Amino acid sequence: MRSRVLRILFIVLAVIASLVQNIVLSPGKLDNIVGIAAAAGGDTLVAQVEGGDLVFRMADKRGVYRQTMKIRQTSGGETSSVADFAVDDSARVYLIRDYADALTQEYLRQDLEVYDLSRWFSKRVAVHPLENEAGVRYKWLSLSSVAVLMGVNGDASELTRAAFDPADLAKKGTPASKGTRTYSIDPAEGIYRAVPASSQVAYATMSGKVYLAAEGAAATEIYPARELRELMYPMFIAPYDGEYVLIGEQESGDISLLNLADGSTSVLQGGSERFTGVSNYAPSDILTASVRDGENYTAVVRNNSTGFYELIVSEAGSYSVVGRLTSGLLFKVLSMLGGTALYFVGLLLLYAFAVAVASQVRGSRTILLKLAFSALPLLAVALVLFGVFSYNAYSDSISGSFQKQVEDEGNLLTALFGTESFNEIEYPYDYTTEGYRYLDQQMRTRAVYTRTAYYEGGRLYTGVDRDLPCFYPFELVLNSEEIRMHREAAFTGETQTGEISDRMGRRVICVTPIGGVEGDTVYLLETSIPSANMDRYTGAYLRNYIIIAAVFLLVIGALLLVVFMRVLGPLVRIKDGLEEFSEGNRRIRLESDTRDELSDIARVFNKMAGDIDVQLYNLRGVSDTYFRFVPQRIFRLLGKDNLGDLQPGSHVQGDYNVLCVNLWLSSDKMPLRAEQELINRFFNIINEISDQYDATLVVDSVNLCSLKVICPKDGEDGVSIALAALAQIDGHNASAALHSRLDVTFLLHRAELYYGICGDEQRYIPAMISQGLEAMTQRLPLIRQLSSRLVVTQDAYATLDSERYYNRFIGFLGDRGQQSRGLYDFYDGSSPEIIRLINDTRLTFDKAMQLYQQKRYYDAKNLFAVVLRENQYDNVARHYIFQCEKKL
Incomplete structure (x- = not known):
């Protein structure tokens, strides 16, 4: 009966644990996005970074996914990142994967990998090395009837386009090439994104222009091909047919067809025109997009209220919003069953171990074995707990050291560059200036990864970045934690450090604010070091601790056995006396002929036996009155059961509200x-x-x-x-x-506070x-x-x-x-009236507070005066009016 109840209990606990893991703690928010790929039928392949994994999920237009796979980012001393990927109608994923040294981030190699999401196990079906004598590094992948890989050589003076049959790529062995073309490009402009256009290639440059490259001729600018009066660079570019490409303009937000022949554009959807059935977003909100054709695509937008990202999915012109990803019913059921089975087996093994130890303690005929089987497991648990705490402390120390290192690098670069260098490159058409080249050159030679950003007009923009164009919206990094750190640094003016996971792996980053010359712009310098450098130290510490702990456990176990054997002899007499006392003989006294702790036990017992009646009487009297002076919640806060447990030093310490x-x-x-x-x-x-x-x-x-x-x-x-x-x-x-x-x-x-018992033996005082x-x-x-x-x-x-x-x-x-x-x-x-007045003036008050923090006291005073006129009870506004007058 008991074993049946335990099995039922274990099943219930396993089900609860599996529910918590697969439902409560199951990641669903769209963040740390590596990229997206529009698939057939309104599906979207979403790649995200979760912990140390690259997770790919094929989700429908409701955000429900039924196919998924995980790829480790760091393995065998290498860190991998995704350059680009695409998915065909058979749920095969074609992935350009870059490998770099986990410690230095030095580029090592590049592979084209093919995965089949429809498989249950062993999803990777083929790996093709992309090594070539020309030193071409492929960055873009386009998939239609053929798979087109595009990349640039080392000095970015040539663009290479290689075509393959997708069926050949899905097989092992070297795939047959369907042709390779080489195009001359302007290395000063750089390439942000390239797409095939018939036998040519259209590409968006790092300065926000669109060029058309043809074999045997110099690349020509086709967009905007005029003097810029406003920011009109493309947020995304996608193939449409041989004569057109699809672009999304930044300033207007329009989704337009760009004619490759004459550079003319025709608007497919206006930037301020809301998506049909989606009132919250318009094309101007799009950060990046994956396009199959003009009516079937998926775009990424940022939800400003939550800070996370959402997908706008267009299927034949019908739009839907995906705010989070959830697994399908079958996937949930299988995950639940698998998780329940694992937790159930784990609980059974833990219970079996506990039963084995307890049976040895209870069933052994000698106290020696009982003590050994009770002490050694506890000692092992203590070593494990101590190892956990010491490992965490050591990890925190190492993390702090690396955070200080990236912060020092940020301060060094801040002193080296200064604000004047950043002012020269604030807009995309200044990408080719000397200032940009100088900064880019200097940052690429640093031992740490470095990039910059701008905070201007309440928004973040990209700066010098090897992967992103200058002055594009910073939300393109698709990482809410990184955006939060940059905003916090810009808003507070203080350096922000922390650890994040993104497409480059786990990194220790530092964001250093640099004041702008105009006062309205904050330049932000980001420096980072791969977390694998920390793992190298913590891994060595963990290995050494395990070895030392194992040796320590063996030595201490042998010493304990010797000590236990010497103690057991006098315990027999003490046991007999205690049994007689427990049977009601209050006159029994113990005798001992030793001069060690056992004689002290006998003496203490004899004293206790003589005083026990008096103590019982006193305790009854105290128990009726002490709760009037010391509330029970003080005991609970200090982790004690009654007043007698309190003593000087009893305390709690930590962060409390x-x-x-x-x-x-x-x-x-x-x-x-x-x-x-x-x-x-x-x-x-x-x-x-x-x-x-x-x-x-x-x-x-x-x-x-x-x-x-x-x-x-x-x-x-x-x-x-x-x-x-x-x-x-x-x-x-x-x-x-x-x-x-x-x-x-x-x-x-x-x-952080310390609350506990102070004083001496005469008087206890809560402090x-x-x-x-x-x-x-x-x-x-x-x-x-x-x-x-x-x-x-x-x-x-x-x-x-x-x-x-x-x-x-x-x-x-x-x-x-x-x-x-x-x-x-x-x-x-x-009162309701006061609440209404404060809410009515809230926006004006917040703007006034913002101006006050920016030390624009005159403007702040005027706005606070507006608040006070509408709400004469707002004493906070009145206080700040006086403060503004003092400042002025």
Whole structure:
């Protein structure tokens, strides 16, 4: 019966774990996109980077995929990246794959690989090396009745086009070539994207132009072929037929047919014209596209509200939006079954191991074996846990070292280049200038990967980049984390470091902001190092630790056996005395003729037997009263069960959301009795609501006017407690006399704190230590000047679901710098009329705050004045008007 129940329990746990893995934690958001390829029937092949894998999924126009495959990015000291790929009607994927050294990113080789997504196993069907004597590196792949590979030679002076039969590529062995053509191109312009056009090749340059290349002749510019007055470079280019190519213009957003003969364009769809049935997007939102023909294509757009990407799928002119990828029903069922089976087997093996150890401990006839089988597994677990913690600490240290290295490289390049170098290359038609060539040359010679970006007019644009044209929208990197870091660096003016995974693999990157000369542009310098350099160190550390731990376990195991054998003899007498005491003989006393710890055990037992009745009596008395003075939630916060477990040093330490509550007493003198009642009312409100949320209330002053509430469970608890307290305070103030009203300020801040028991053996005192929280508390009078009753710092704001509340950004605490904190005003507790007025003026207020942060005080003052005219109760706007006047 018991084994049956356990099997059922294991099955349930395995099903739950599989559900969490395949549904809850299953990736579906469109991010870290390597590329897309439009397939037949409205399907799209999407390639993404997930962890250390390149994941390909064939999804329909609803975002449901039934075919998928994974390719390791880093293996055997090599890191692979995808240059281009295409998919045919039989779900075969043709992939140009570049290989580079995992540590240095030095280019090694290039392969054309063919995969069959319809297979269950062994999806790769053929690999063709693309080595050639001319040093051509292929970058683009076009698939129709033939597979066309296009690439450039080392100095980018020639474009090579090679054609193959797709059926030959899907077979092992060397495929037969269907012809190779070579075209002369302008190396100064570079190539961003090339497409075949009959016997010619049309290509978009790195400076945003379109050229037509023919054999035996110089490449000619066909678009725009005139002096640029606005940014009209193509966001994407795709083959259409022998006489036309399809382009998407950046400025207008128009999707147009470009006539290769005369360079004329005809608009297929206007840039501002919304897609039919898709009200959120227009062609001007397209970042990149994969086109089969004029009515069948897939485009990538960015959802500005979520920060992730979405697909616009056109099938015969019918449009649909794909916001996330989900597996098909059969795929989900199979994944669920496979995951459940693996988890079930794992639980069975773990249970079998535990049963084997327990049976040896219980069934052995000697204590020696019991101790050995209980101590050695625990020692092994301790070594594993210690190894995990030490490995994480070492990994963090190595990561910090490499982050410092890329940051130093960024600072070095910043000092080397300066803003003047970047000003020379701000627009695409300046791509061929001396400034661009100088920067490009310098960056390519660095030991780290380097590129630049611009932040101008609230948008990010590409700068010097070996893969992307200058001044294209930076969203082309198709990586939300990288975009976030660049925006954060531009907005805060501070260097941002971190680790990301993208088409080049896992990298430690640093984004260094460089101020623009005009003041409206921020130049951003990105430097990065492959994470494989860190893995080299951490892998060696892990191998050494495993060897040392195994030797240590063997030595300690042998020593423990010797010690256990010496201890077992006197334990028999102690066992007999304990058995008699347990049977009710309270007069039993133990005798010992040794002078070691066992004699101490006998002495302690004898003392305990004499005092046990007194202790029981005292404990009964204490248990009736101590909860009145020390609430149980303090025990739970400290991880203790009762008061007796507390001792100096019992503590918790970590990052917590702490609600600081301050009662401001009137300057008018009031009777002490009335003041006591007012303070008591204030304390009762905060204490009662804190109890409801199982939060820990800490008294910060002897007069109870300053309280702190530690919210250990959920970051949202602090906001909920404050709003509930404000509701009760408003109810009290509505019926109270003016001098008896509660004037309370709430500040929610997230900081590292130490909360525990201090003192000595005579007296225990709960204490809370937090330098960050103390600094914020000291500045509560300054926060009160903003007249906001509930203020949340940016540290706590990041842990909240801010969409649930009415809130707005109200600036920084003090002068903006490393010690400043962004503040957010949560005004849910205000009256409906005040909430309406604040919401009505929200856009004007936010714009005024932006101008204030840019030190445009005159413009900010005028906008704050507009806010105050529409909402005379907005004391925050009034405060900033005075601040602007001081600044001016």
